[in-house]
Amino acid sequence: MRRKGVRDGGGEDVEAVLDELYALPPSAFVTRREERAAAARTAGRADDARRIHAARRPTLAAWAANLLRRSRPDEAERFLELGRALREAHATLDPSGMKELSAQRRRIVSALSRQAAELARDAGHPLSEPVRRDVETTLRAVLADPEAAGLWATGRVESALTPPSGFPAETAEGTGPARGAPRDRPVTAGKRDRLAEQRAKRLARAREAARAAEEELRARRVEREDTAASLAAARERRRETGERVSALEAQLQEGRAALERAEREQREAEQRDRTAADALDRARREADEAAAEAERAEQGAR
Structure with a gap:
Protein backbone atom coordinates (compact mmCIF):
# COMPACT_ATOMS: atom_id res chain seq x y z
CA MET A 1 0.00 0.00 0.00
CA ARG A 2 2.93 2.41 0.38
CA ARG A 3 3.30 4.80 -2.51
CA LYS A 4 6.81 5.12 -3.83
CA GLY A 5 8.45 8.35 -4.72
CA VAL A 6 10.81 11.03 -3.50
CA ARG A 7 10.04 14.71 -3.59
CA ASP A 8 12.11 17.08 -5.65
CA GLY A 9 14.91 18.49 -3.54
CA GLY A 10 14.98 15.49 -1.22
CA GLY A 11 12.77 14.54 1.67
CA GLU A 12 10.39 11.67 2.12
CA ASP A 13 7.31 11.46 -0.07
CA VAL A 14 4.33 12.86 1.82
CA GLU A 15 2.19 10.02 0.46
CA ALA A 16 4.50 7.52 2.12
CA VAL A 17 4.25 9.47 5.38
CA LEU A 18 0.46 9.36 5.24
CA ASP A 19 0.54 5.64 4.51
CA GLU A 20 2.78 5.18 7.55
CA LEU A 21 0.41 7.17 9.76
CA TYR A 22 -2.71 5.27 8.75
CA ALA A 23 -0.94 1.97 9.36
CA LEU A 24 -0.45 2.94 13.02
CA PRO A 25 -2.96 2.14 15.76
CA PRO A 26 -5.11 5.19 16.62
CA SER A 27 -3.36 5.61 19.98
CA ALA A 28 -0.02 6.25 18.24
CA PHE A 29 -1.38 8.34 15.38
CA VAL A 30 -1.33 11.89 16.74
CA THR A 31 2.15 11.73 18.27
CA ARG A 32 3.67 10.35 15.08
CA ARG A 33 1.71 12.83 12.94
CA GLU A 34 3.10 15.77 14.86
CA GLU A 35 6.63 14.36 14.64
CA ARG A 36 6.31 13.96 10.89
CA ALA A 37 4.75 17.40 10.42
CA ALA A 38 7.51 19.01 12.49
CA ALA A 39 10.16 17.22 10.44
CA ALA A 40 8.58 18.48 7.22
CA ARG A 41 8.48 22.04 8.55
CA THR A 42 12.12 21.82 9.63
CA ALA A 43 13.01 20.63 6.12
CA GLY A 44 11.24 23.67 4.65
CA ARG A 45 8.31 21.65 3.28
CA ALA A 46 5.49 23.81 4.59
CA ASP A 47 2.84 22.42 2.22
CA ASP A 48 3.69 18.86 3.19
CA ALA A 49 3.66 19.81 6.87
CA ARG A 50 0.18 21.31 6.53
CA ARG A 51 -1.09 18.26 4.70
CA ILE A 52 0.38 15.87 7.25
CA HIS A 53 -0.98 17.91 10.14
CA ALA A 54 -4.44 17.88 8.53
CA ALA A 55 -4.59 14.07 8.56
CA ARG A 56 -7.34 12.90 10.90
CA ARG A 57 -6.79 10.12 13.41
CA PRO A 58 -8.83 7.05 12.34
CA THR A 59 -11.40 5.48 14.59
CA PHE A 167 -26.90 0.12 -4.85
CA PRO A 168 -26.43 2.94 -7.40
CA ALA A 169 -28.60 2.65 -10.46
CA GLU A 170 -25.81 3.38 -12.91
CA THR A 171 -23.63 0.60 -14.22
CA ALA A 172 -19.87 0.71 -13.88
CA GLU A 173 -19.63 1.89 -17.49
CA GLY A 174 -22.16 4.67 -16.88
CA THR A 175 -24.63 3.26 -19.41
CA GLY A 176 -27.53 4.54 -17.33
CA PRO A 177 -30.27 2.97 -15.24
CA ALA A 178 -31.97 -0.22 -16.26
CA ARG A 179 -34.42 -0.61 -13.40
CA GLY A 180 -37.12 1.95 -13.43
CA ALA A 181 -36.52 2.76 -17.10
CA PRO A 182 -39.53 4.18 -18.96
CA ARG A 183 -41.86 1.35 -19.94
CA ASP A 184 -43.74 3.27 -22.62
CA ARG A 185 -40.95 2.88 -25.13
CA PRO A 186 -41.28 -0.15 -27.34
CA VAL A 187 -38.53 -2.71 -26.93
CA THR A 188 -37.62 -4.72 -29.97
CA ALA A 189 -36.79 -8.39 -29.80
CA GLY A 190 -33.21 -7.61 -30.73
CA GLY A 242 9.52 -23.69 30.55
CA GLU A 243 8.68 -26.39 33.07
CA ARG A 244 11.86 -28.28 32.18
CA VAL A 245 13.90 -25.11 32.43
CA SER A 246 12.37 -24.36 35.83
CA ALA A 247 13.18 -27.88 37.01
CA LEU A 248 16.73 -27.61 35.68
CA GLU A 249 17.14 -24.20 37.27
CA ALA A 250 15.99 -25.67 40.59
CA GLN A 251 18.45 -28.54 40.15
CA LEU A 252 21.17 -26.07 39.19
CA GLN A 253 20.44 -24.02 42.29
CA GLU A 254 20.59 -27.12 44.44
CA GLY A 255 23.82 -28.15 42.70
CA ARG A 256 25.35 -24.74 43.29
CA ALA A 257 24.39 -24.91 46.95
CA ALA A 258 25.91 -28.41 47.20
CA LEU A 259 29.02 -27.17 45.39
CA GLU A 260 29.35 -24.26 47.80
CA ARG A 261 29.02 -26.66 50.73
CA ALA A 262 31.60 -29.00 49.24
CA GLU A 263 33.99 -26.10 48.57
CA ARG A 264 33.51 -24.86 52.14
CA GLU A 265 34.12 -28.36 53.51
CA GLN A 266 37.17 -28.65 51.27
CA ARG A 267 38.58 -25.38 52.57
CA GLU A 268 37.95 -26.46 56.16
CA ALA A 269 39.56 -29.85 55.47
CA GLU A 270 42.54 -28.17 53.81
CA GLN A 271 42.90 -25.91 56.84
CA ARG A 272 42.76 -28.88 59.18
CA ASP A 273 45.27 -30.69 56.99
CA ARG A 274 47.66 -27.72 57.13
CA THR A 275 47.23 -27.49 60.90
CA ALA A 276 47.89 -31.22 61.25
CA ALA A 277 50.92 -30.95 58.94
CA ASP A 278 52.29 -28.08 60.99
CA ALA A 279 51.74 -30.04 64.20
CA LEU A 280 53.46 -33.07 62.64
CA ASP A 281 56.45 -30.95 61.66
CA ARG A 282 56.71 -29.54 65.16
CA ALA A 283 56.43 -33.00 66.65
CA ARG A 284 59.16 -34.27 64.34
CA ARG A 285 61.46 -31.40 65.25
CA GLU A 286 60.81 -31.92 68.94
CA ALA A 287 61.41 -35.69 68.53
CA ASP A 288 64.62 -35.02 66.62
CA GLU A 289 65.77 -32.56 69.28
CA ALA A 290 64.92 -34.98 72.07
CA ALA A 291 66.79 -37.78 70.32
CA ALA A 292 69.80 -35.55 69.80
CA GLU A 293 69.71 -34.46 73.43
CA ALA A 294 69.47 -38.08 74.53
CA GLU A 295 72.42 -38.98 72.35
CA ARG A 296 74.53 -36.17 73.76
CA ALA A 297 73.62 -37.20 77.30
CA GLU A 298 74.62 -40.77 76.56
CA GLN A 299 77.94 -39.70 75.13
CA GLY A 300 78.59 -37.50 78.19
CA ALA A 301 77.91 -40.38 80.54
CA ARG A 302 80.64 -42.44 78.92
Whole structure:
Protein backbone atom coordinates (compact mmCIF):
# COMPACT_ATOMS: atom_id res chain seq x y z
CA MET A 1 0.00 0.00 0.00
CA ARG A 2 2.93 2.41 0.38
CA ARG A 3 3.30 4.80 -2.51
CA LYS A 4 6.81 5.12 -3.83
CA GLY A 5 8.45 8.35 -4.72
CA VAL A 6 10.81 11.03 -3.50
CA ARG A 7 10.04 14.71 -3.59
CA ASP A 8 12.11 17.08 -5.65
CA GLY A 9 14.91 18.49 -3.54
CA GLY A 10 14.98 15.49 -1.22
CA GLY A 11 12.77 14.54 1.67
CA GLU A 12 10.39 11.67 2.12
CA ASP A 13 7.31 11.46 -0.07
CA VAL A 14 4.33 12.86 1.82
CA GLU A 15 2.19 10.02 0.46
CA ALA A 16 4.50 7.52 2.12
CA VAL A 17 4.25 9.47 5.38
CA LEU A 18 0.46 9.36 5.24
CA ASP A 19 0.54 5.64 4.51
CA GLU A 20 2.78 5.18 7.55
CA LEU A 21 0.41 7.17 9.76
CA TYR A 22 -2.71 5.27 8.75
CA ALA A 23 -0.94 1.97 9.36
CA LEU A 24 -0.45 2.94 13.02
CA PRO A 25 -2.96 2.14 15.76
CA PRO A 26 -5.11 5.19 16.62
CA SER A 27 -3.36 5.61 19.98
CA ALA A 28 -0.02 6.25 18.24
CA PHE A 29 -1.38 8.34 15.38
CA VAL A 30 -1.33 11.89 16.74
CA THR A 31 2.15 11.73 18.27
CA ARG A 32 3.67 10.35 15.08
CA ARG A 33 1.71 12.83 12.94
CA GLU A 34 3.10 15.77 14.86
CA GLU A 35 6.63 14.36 14.64
CA ARG A 36 6.31 13.96 10.89
CA ALA A 37 4.75 17.40 10.42
CA ALA A 38 7.51 19.01 12.49
CA ALA A 39 10.16 17.22 10.44
CA ALA A 40 8.58 18.48 7.22
CA ARG A 41 8.48 22.04 8.55
CA THR A 42 12.12 21.82 9.63
CA ALA A 43 13.01 20.63 6.12
CA GLY A 44 11.24 23.67 4.65
CA ARG A 45 8.31 21.65 3.28
CA ALA A 46 5.49 23.81 4.59
CA ASP A 47 2.84 22.42 2.22
CA ASP A 48 3.69 18.86 3.19
CA ALA A 49 3.66 19.81 6.87
CA ARG A 50 0.18 21.31 6.53
CA ARG A 51 -1.09 18.26 4.70
CA ILE A 52 0.38 15.87 7.25
CA HIS A 53 -0.98 17.91 10.14
CA ALA A 54 -4.44 17.88 8.53
CA ALA A 55 -4.59 14.07 8.56
CA ARG A 56 -7.34 12.90 10.90
CA ARG A 57 -6.79 10.12 13.41
CA PRO A 58 -8.83 7.05 12.34
CA THR A 59 -11.40 5.48 14.59
CA LEU A 60 -10.66 1.96 15.80
CA ALA A 61 -13.08 0.51 13.24
CA ALA A 62 -11.51 2.53 10.42
CA TRP A 63 -8.02 1.46 11.53
CA ALA A 64 -9.12 -2.21 11.53
CA ALA A 65 -10.54 -1.80 8.01
CA ASN A 66 -7.28 -0.18 6.88
CA LEU A 67 -5.32 -2.95 8.57
CA LEU A 68 -7.33 -5.53 6.64
CA ARG A 69 -6.63 -3.71 3.37
CA ARG A 70 -2.89 -3.62 4.04
CA SER A 71 -2.49 -7.06 5.56
CA ARG A 72 -4.62 -8.98 3.03
CA PRO A 73 -3.90 -7.22 -0.29
CA ASP A 74 -4.94 -10.13 -2.51
CA GLU A 75 -8.25 -10.64 -0.72
CA ALA A 76 -8.82 -6.90 -0.69
CA GLU A 77 -8.35 -6.66 -4.46
CA ARG A 78 -10.82 -9.49 -4.99
CA PHE A 79 -13.25 -7.76 -2.65
CA LEU A 80 -12.93 -4.51 -4.60
CA GLU A 81 -13.47 -6.42 -7.85
CA LEU A 82 -16.55 -8.05 -6.33
CA GLY A 83 -17.89 -4.60 -5.47
CA ARG A 84 -17.39 -3.42 -9.03
CA ALA A 85 -19.13 -6.50 -10.38
CA LEU A 86 -22.02 -6.19 -7.92
CA ARG A 87 -22.58 -2.52 -8.68
CA GLU A 88 -22.54 -3.27 -12.38
CA ALA A 89 -24.87 -6.23 -12.04
CA HIS A 90 -27.29 -4.43 -9.74
CA ALA A 91 -28.54 -2.24 -12.56
CA THR A 92 -29.79 -5.11 -14.69
CA LEU A 93 -30.29 -8.24 -12.60
CA ASP A 94 -33.70 -9.50 -11.65
CA PRO A 95 -34.55 -10.00 -7.96
CA SER A 96 -33.62 -13.69 -8.00
CA GLY A 97 -30.17 -12.97 -9.37
CA MET A 98 -29.55 -10.22 -6.84
CA LYS A 99 -30.75 -12.47 -4.02
CA GLU A 100 -28.09 -15.02 -4.90
CA LEU A 101 -25.35 -12.39 -5.05
CA SER A 102 -26.55 -10.70 -1.87
CA ALA A 103 -26.21 -13.96 0.03
CA GLN A 104 -22.64 -14.33 -1.21
CA ARG A 105 -21.96 -10.70 -0.34
CA ARG A 106 -23.15 -11.19 3.25
CA ARG A 107 -20.96 -14.28 3.68
CA ILE A 108 -17.89 -12.51 2.35
CA VAL A 109 -18.45 -9.35 4.40
CA SER A 110 -18.90 -11.45 7.53
CA ALA A 111 -15.75 -13.47 6.85
CA LEU A 112 -13.66 -10.40 6.10
CA SER A 113 -14.88 -8.58 9.20
CA ARG A 114 -13.82 -11.60 11.27
CA GLN A 115 -10.39 -11.43 9.65
CA ALA A 116 -10.15 -7.72 10.48
CA ALA A 117 -11.05 -8.50 14.11
CA GLU A 118 -8.42 -11.25 14.25
CA LEU A 119 -5.76 -8.96 12.78
CA ALA A 120 -6.65 -6.22 15.26
CA ARG A 121 -6.54 -8.67 18.17
CA ASP A 122 -3.17 -10.01 17.03
CA ALA A 123 -1.92 -6.41 16.90
CA GLY A 124 -2.96 -5.94 20.53
CA HIS A 125 -6.20 -4.04 19.92
CA PRO A 126 -9.24 -6.35 20.24
CA LEU A 127 -12.48 -4.98 18.83
CA SER A 128 -15.70 -4.70 20.78
CA GLU A 129 -18.92 -5.88 19.19
CA PRO A 130 -20.06 -2.35 18.23
CA VAL A 131 -16.69 -1.70 16.59
CA ARG A 132 -16.94 -4.98 14.68
CA ARG A 133 -20.35 -3.90 13.42
CA ASP A 134 -18.80 -0.65 12.22
CA VAL A 135 -16.20 -2.67 10.33
CA GLU A 136 -18.95 -4.71 8.66
CA THR A 137 -20.82 -1.52 7.78
CA THR A 138 -17.65 -0.10 6.24
CA LEU A 139 -17.12 -3.23 4.15
CA ARG A 140 -20.73 -3.13 2.94
CA ALA A 141 -20.18 0.49 1.94
CA VAL A 142 -17.07 -0.54 0.00
CA LEU A 143 -19.16 -2.98 -2.03
CA ALA A 144 -22.02 -0.58 -2.64
CA ASP A 145 -20.35 2.81 -3.11
CA PRO A 146 -17.53 3.51 -5.61
CA GLU A 147 -16.29 6.45 -3.52
CA ALA A 148 -16.12 4.30 -0.40
CA ALA A 149 -14.31 1.62 -2.42
CA GLY A 150 -11.79 4.18 -3.67
CA LEU A 151 -11.15 5.48 -0.16
CA TRP A 152 -10.69 2.00 1.32
CA ALA A 153 -8.35 1.10 -1.55
CA THR A 154 -5.98 3.84 -0.33
CA GLY A 155 -5.92 2.33 3.18
CA ARG A 156 -6.71 5.73 4.72
CA VAL A 157 -10.27 5.39 5.99
CA GLU A 158 -10.77 7.82 8.89
CA SER A 159 -14.15 6.75 10.25
CA ALA A 160 -16.71 4.04 9.67
CA LEU A 161 -18.25 4.29 6.20
CA THR A 162 -21.99 4.05 5.67
CA PRO A 163 -23.43 2.27 2.63
CA PRO A 164 -26.11 4.03 0.61
CA SER A 165 -29.71 2.92 1.01
CA GLY A 166 -29.41 0.86 -2.16
CA PHE A 167 -26.90 0.12 -4.85
CA PRO A 168 -26.43 2.94 -7.40
CA ALA A 169 -28.60 2.65 -10.46
CA GLU A 170 -25.81 3.38 -12.91
CA THR A 171 -23.63 0.60 -14.22
CA ALA A 172 -19.87 0.71 -13.88
CA GLU A 173 -19.63 1.89 -17.49
CA GLY A 174 -22.16 4.67 -16.88
CA THR A 175 -24.63 3.26 -19.41
CA GLY A 176 -27.53 4.54 -17.33
CA PRO A 177 -30.27 2.97 -15.24
CA ALA A 178 -31.97 -0.22 -16.26
CA ARG A 179 -34.42 -0.61 -13.40
CA GLY A 180 -37.12 1.95 -13.43
CA ALA A 181 -36.52 2.76 -17.10
CA PRO A 182 -39.53 4.18 -18.96
CA ARG A 183 -41.86 1.35 -19.94
CA ASP A 184 -43.74 3.27 -22.62
CA ARG A 185 -40.95 2.88 -25.13
CA PRO A 186 -41.28 -0.15 -27.34
CA VAL A 187 -38.53 -2.71 -26.93
CA THR A 188 -37.62 -4.72 -29.97
CA ALA A 189 -36.79 -8.39 -29.80
CA GLY A 190 -33.21 -7.61 -30.73
CA LYS A 191 -32.90 -5.11 -27.94
CA ARG A 192 -34.37 -7.58 -25.47
CA ASP A 193 -31.81 -10.13 -26.58
CA ARG A 194 -28.98 -7.63 -26.11
CA LEU A 195 -30.24 -6.69 -22.66
CA ALA A 196 -30.56 -10.34 -21.71
CA GLU A 197 -27.03 -10.98 -22.95
CA GLN A 198 -25.72 -8.00 -20.94
CA ARG A 199 -27.51 -9.24 -17.83
CA ALA A 200 -26.04 -12.71 -18.30
CA LYS A 201 -22.51 -11.32 -18.71
CA ARG A 202 -22.81 -9.07 -15.69
CA LEU A 203 -24.25 -11.84 -13.59
CA ALA A 204 -21.45 -14.14 -14.72
CA ARG A 205 -18.80 -11.55 -13.80
CA ALA A 206 -20.40 -10.90 -10.43
CA ARG A 207 -20.67 -14.63 -9.72
CA GLU A 208 -17.05 -15.16 -10.73
CA ALA A 209 -15.90 -12.30 -8.52
CA ALA A 210 -17.92 -13.68 -5.60
CA ARG A 211 -16.63 -17.20 -6.22
CA ALA A 212 -13.02 -16.00 -6.32
CA ALA A 213 -13.52 -13.99 -3.14
CA GLU A 214 -15.10 -16.94 -1.31
CA GLU A 215 -12.35 -19.30 -2.47
CA GLU A 216 -9.72 -16.90 -1.23
CA LEU A 217 -11.51 -16.62 2.10
CA ARG A 218 -11.72 -20.39 2.42
CA ALA A 219 -8.01 -20.67 1.70
CA ARG A 220 -7.23 -18.00 4.27
CA ARG A 221 -9.52 -19.68 6.77
CA VAL A 222 -7.65 -22.98 6.32
CA GLU A 223 -4.36 -21.12 6.59
CA ARG A 224 -5.56 -19.44 9.75
CA GLU A 225 -6.64 -22.75 11.25
CA ASP A 226 -3.22 -24.22 10.42
CA THR A 227 -1.38 -21.30 11.96
CA ALA A 228 -3.66 -21.38 15.00
CA ALA A 229 -2.88 -25.08 15.45
CA SER A 230 0.84 -24.37 15.03
CA LEU A 231 0.60 -21.55 17.55
CA ALA A 232 -1.18 -23.79 20.05
CA ALA A 233 1.47 -26.48 19.59
CA ALA A 234 4.24 -23.91 19.95
CA ARG A 235 2.67 -22.56 23.13
CA GLU A 236 2.42 -26.10 24.54
CA ARG A 237 6.07 -26.74 23.67
CA ARG A 238 7.01 -23.47 25.29
CA ARG A 239 5.07 -24.41 28.41
CA GLU A 240 6.72 -27.83 28.60
CA THR A 241 10.13 -26.34 27.92
CA GLY A 242 9.52 -23.69 30.55
CA GLU A 243 8.68 -26.39 33.07
CA ARG A 244 11.86 -28.28 32.18
CA VAL A 245 13.90 -25.11 32.43
CA SER A 246 12.37 -24.36 35.83
CA ALA A 247 13.18 -27.88 37.01
CA LEU A 248 16.73 -27.61 35.68
CA GLU A 249 17.14 -24.20 37.27
CA ALA A 250 15.99 -25.67 40.59
CA GLN A 251 18.45 -28.54 40.15
CA LEU A 252 21.17 -26.07 39.19
CA GLN A 253 20.44 -24.02 42.29
CA GLU A 254 20.59 -27.12 44.44
CA GLY A 255 23.82 -28.15 42.70
CA ARG A 256 25.35 -24.74 43.29
CA ALA A 257 24.39 -24.91 46.95
CA ALA A 258 25.91 -28.41 47.20
CA LEU A 259 29.02 -27.17 45.39
CA GLU A 260 29.35 -24.26 47.80
CA ARG A 261 29.02 -26.66 50.73
CA ALA A 262 31.60 -29.00 49.24
CA GLU A 263 33.99 -26.10 48.57
CA ARG A 264 33.51 -24.86 52.14
CA GLU A 265 34.12 -28.36 53.51
CA GLN A 266 37.17 -28.65 51.27
CA ARG A 267 38.58 -25.38 52.57
CA GLU A 268 37.95 -26.46 56.16
CA ALA A 269 39.56 -29.85 55.47
CA GLU A 270 42.54 -28.17 53.81
CA GLN A 271 42.90 -25.91 56.84
CA ARG A 272 42.76 -28.88 59.18
CA ASP A 273 45.27 -30.69 56.99
CA ARG A 274 47.66 -27.72 57.13
CA THR A 275 47.23 -27.49 60.90
CA ALA A 276 47.89 -31.22 61.25
CA ALA A 277 50.92 -30.95 58.94
CA ASP A 278 52.29 -28.08 60.99
CA ALA A 279 51.74 -30.04 64.20
CA LEU A 280 53.46 -33.07 62.64
CA ASP A 281 56.45 -30.95 61.66
CA ARG A 282 56.71 -29.54 65.16
CA ALA A 283 56.43 -33.00 66.65
CA ARG A 284 59.16 -34.27 64.34
CA ARG A 285 61.46 -31.40 65.25
CA GLU A 286 60.81 -31.92 68.94
CA ALA A 287 61.41 -35.69 68.53
CA ASP A 288 64.62 -35.02 66.62
CA GLU A 289 65.77 -32.56 69.28
CA ALA A 290 64.92 -34.98 72.07
CA ALA A 291 66.79 -37.78 70.32
CA ALA A 292 69.80 -35.55 69.80
CA GLU A 293 69.71 -34.46 73.43
CA ALA A 294 69.47 -38.08 74.53
CA GLU A 295 72.42 -38.98 72.35
CA ARG A 296 74.53 -36.17 73.76
CA ALA A 297 73.62 -37.20 77.30
CA GLU A 298 74.62 -40.77 76.56
CA GLN A 299 77.94 -39.70 75.13
CA GLY A 300 78.59 -37.50 78.19
CA ALA A 301 77.91 -40.38 80.54
CA ARG A 302 80.64 -42.44 78.92
